Amino acid sequence: MSGLEDLYREIILDHYRAPRNRGELPVPPAHKTEGFNPLCGDEVVLYVELDDDGAVRDIRTAGHGCSISQASTSMMSAAVKGKSRAEVDTTIRAFKALMSIHEARLVPEGSSGDSDTDEGSAAEVNLGDLEALQGVVKFPVRIKCATLAWNTLQQALAP
Amino acid sequence: MTPVPAHADLTHLKADFPILDRISHSKRLVYLDSAATAQKPTAVIxxxxxxxxxxxxxxxxxxxxxxxxxxxxxxxxxxxxxxxxxxxxxxxxxxxxxxxxxxxxxxxxxxxxxxxxxxxxxxxxxxxxxxxxxxxxxxxxxxxxxxxxxxxxxxxxxxxxxxxxxxxxxxxxxxxxxxxxxxxxxxxxxxxxxxxxxxxxxxxxxxxxxxxxxxxxxxxxxxxxxxxxxxxxxxxxxxxxxxxxxxxxxxxxxxxxxxxxxxxxxxxxxxxxxxxxxxxxxxxxxxxxxxxxxxxxxxVGMESVRAHEVALTRYALAMLADRFGDRLEIFGPTDALARGSVLSFQLGGIHAHDISQVLDQEGVCVRAGHHCAKPLMRILGVPATARASFYVYNDEADVDALADALEAAEKFFG
The missing domain is CATH 3.40.640.10 (Type I PLP-dependent aspartate aminotransferase-like (Major domain))
Incomplete structure (x- = not known):
């Protein structure tokens, strides 16, 4: 099952089995944002508490879904917690670039939010554990599972 | 097409469906998604x-x-x-x-x-x-x-x-x-x-x-x-x-x-x-x-189609219960006579998409998701199920392949 191991890297299964930052935060001061994948019913709920300067002071996640969506949610929460707004924006761009290289072929232009991907700066960002998710792009129907948490985060950070 | 005997053994019909010769991920294709769409016999093509x-x-x-x-x-x-x-x-x-x-x-x-x-x-x-x-x-x-x-x-x-x-x-x-x-x-x-x-x-x-x-x-x-x-x-x-x-x-x-x-x-x-x-x-x-x-x-005769599917569903219900016990929950009537050959299930806590992904690597095609019946899924209290469905060209070997692939999924996510 070599193909499967490309998708389900050990680090992904680890985040799936032991998700980080699960739970809720009091609203306010946190904001609650929900994201849905209508195709499979996956649901991500984010509680994000921002500092005055926009830094992610704290984040918690709830919801349900497949291993890819749950692991991606967990890894996202670990990657952005305590980070400045600029660092978070760069990470989102870099992650979406990682996914959109292949997604661009599948999704009609303008519908996947690709306008905010910056391949130049994205290539310079070290995504660390998140790079384990790049195997997902070989399984096109699962890309939406991986990007759900990130789209929901963008929604949470939108002014 | 070869004539069909009165009993429900339709094994010989497989040869009428050219797609079943296909290899998927180096495995024999085991098509268990006929409730979504059925395969086509040469006569139709x-x-x-x-x-x-x-x-x-x-x-x-x-x-x-x-x-x-x-x-x-x-x-x-x-x-x-x-x-x-x-x-x-x-x-x-x-x-x-x-x-x-x-x-x-x-x-x-x-x-x-x-x-x-x-x-x-x-x-x-x-x-x-x-x-x-x-x-x-x-x-x-x-x-x-x-x-x-x-x-x-x-x-x-x-x-x-x-x-x-x-x-x-x-x-x-x-x-x-x-x-x-x-x-x-x-x-x-x-x-x-x-x-x-x-x-x-x-x-x-x-x-x-x-x-x-x-x-x-x-x-x-x-x-x-x-x-x-x-x-x-x-x-x-x-x-x-x-x-x-x-x-x-x-x-x-x-x-x-x-x-x-x-x-x-x-x-x-x-x-x-x-x-x-x-x-x-x-x-x-x-x-x-x-x-x-x-x-x-x-x-083929619709009575034979029904008899074949009742027998196969009965086999699947008993065999899956035997091999997976309480870890496998099948939704709907437990009596094969009260149901069609559609088995929606959950296996442990493994999400239907993950099950379907592992099964795909084994050449086994099942549906995963809400099956265009979201009000019912809410009543069942599940966001998604995996669903295997049988038709005239399926046999006990296909059901065995499903069970083997489900075991592989359990190992993978266990």
Whole structure:
């Protein structure tokens, strides 16, 4: 099952089995944002508490879904917690670039939010554990599972 | 196709389905998603190819030889399909794109000309979205009320409050077989109750027609819809059956060529049924393909199809319980005689998409998701299930392959 191991890297299964930052935060001061994948019913709920300067002071996640969506949610929460707004924006761009290289072929232009991907700066960002998710792009129907948490985060950070 | 013995062993039919020779991820293809769409026998593929190769022409118009052949083939298919479902006359069968379009036809042509604010349509909680959303759309437009027949925890309809639900209702819409639970609905008593209350009955036969003998008159239906592609036929063709007098009283659905006897600057006169409801050049090859699919199923015999699937479902239920115990939850009736060959399940805490992904690597195709029945999924309390469904070309080896692949999934995510 070599193909499967490309998708389900050990680090992904680890985040799936032991998700980080699960739970809720009091609203306010946190904001609650929900994201849905209508195709499979996956649901991500984010509680994000921002500092005055926009830094992610704290984040918690709830919801349900497949291993890819749950692991991606967990890894996202670990990657952005305590980070400045600029660092978070760069990470989102870099992650979406990682996914959109292949997604661009599948999704009609303008519908996947690709306008905010910056391949130049994205290539310079070290995504660390998140790079384990790049195997997902070989399984096109699962890309939406991986990007759900990130789209929901963008929604949470939108002014 | 080879003749079929009276008993239900249909193993020899596999050879009629060329796609089953396919290798998927280096494994034999094990196709267990026939409730979504069925595979096609050579007879169906060749019937469609023959039309395109030998007598491709538009129907109901040309006076040349090929056009007459095409018209005869399409109308012959209609007559065969009508006989297959127990219709009194071929003209009661309208070709649509699929069951979904057929429901939309009823909602538009009958619903919009008949229903007004305060009228009630009764549906069941286990309907496919195809028999829900058209009525929601009509409710938004006309202010009709939608009432729901509940589903019990055993996955069958709870008809204890039926008379109250039907009081003042104009239509009962009910599936003959749930695409999630496999539950077979005994339509006749429901239809009798609906008729006694003055309501018409629309039956969604998309899951039942491919798998059970069908008699639309005996079940008491007024409207009956189904899709060709789930019964060995091509995509893009489905059928609305309705009693002739209902169809004659209904206004047309889509307007255009073929559906008129006269068009003037100040109006038009519609054609007689069934063509009144078939605007534009129809899906000719697909209608012929569906006719060939019906011919194939008739040769196998629907009683044999049913017997084969009951035996296979019984085998699957017992074997899966034996190998997985409580870790595997199967939704719907536990008696193979009370259900079709559709098994929706959850395995441990593993998400249906992850199960389906591992199964795919083993060459096993199952459906994962909400199966276009989100209201039912909410009642079951699950966001998604995996679903294996069997048809004439499946055998015990396929069910064994499913179980082996499920064990692989458990190991992977355990």
């Amino acid at each position: 060749e019937a469609m190819n023959r039309y395109y190769r030998e007598y491709n022409a538009s129907v109901h118009r040309g006076v040349y030889e090929m056009a007459e052949e095409a018209t005869a083939a399409m109308e012959g298919a209609r007559a065969r399909i009508a006989r297959f479902i127990g219709a009194a006359e071929a003209r009661e069968c309208i070709f649509t794109r699929n069951a979904t379009e057929a429901v939309n036809l009823v909602a538009h042509a009958w619903g919009r000309s008949t229903l007004s604010a305060g009228d009630a349509v009764v549906l069941t909680q286990m309907e496919h979205h195809a028999n829900i959303v058209p009525w929601h759309m009509l409710a938004a437009e006309r202010g009709i009320e939608i009432r729901w027949i509940p589903v019990s925890s055993e996955g069958v309809l709870d008809i204890s409050g039926l008379d109250r639900l039907l009081d003042g209702a104009r239509l009962l819409g009910v599936t003959a077989m749930s695409n999630v639970l496999g539950t077979i609905v005994d339509v006749r008593p429901l239809a009798d109750a609906a008729h006694a209350a003055g309501a018409l009955v629309l039956v969604d036969g998309a899951q039942s027609v491919p798998h059970l003998p069908t008699d639309v008159q005996a079940m008491g239906a007024d409207f009956f819809v189904f899709s060709g592609h789930k019964m060995l036929g091509p995509t893009g063709i489905g059928v609305l059956w309705a009693r002739a007098e209902l169809l004659e009283a209904m206004p047309p659905f889509l307007g255009g060529g073929s559906m008129i006897t006269d068009v003037r600057l100040d109006g038009f006169t519609p054609m007689e049924i069934p063509w009144k409801f078939e605007a534009g050049t129809p899906a000719i090859a697909e209608a012929i393909g569906l006719g060939a699919a019906v011919e194939y199923l008739e040769a």
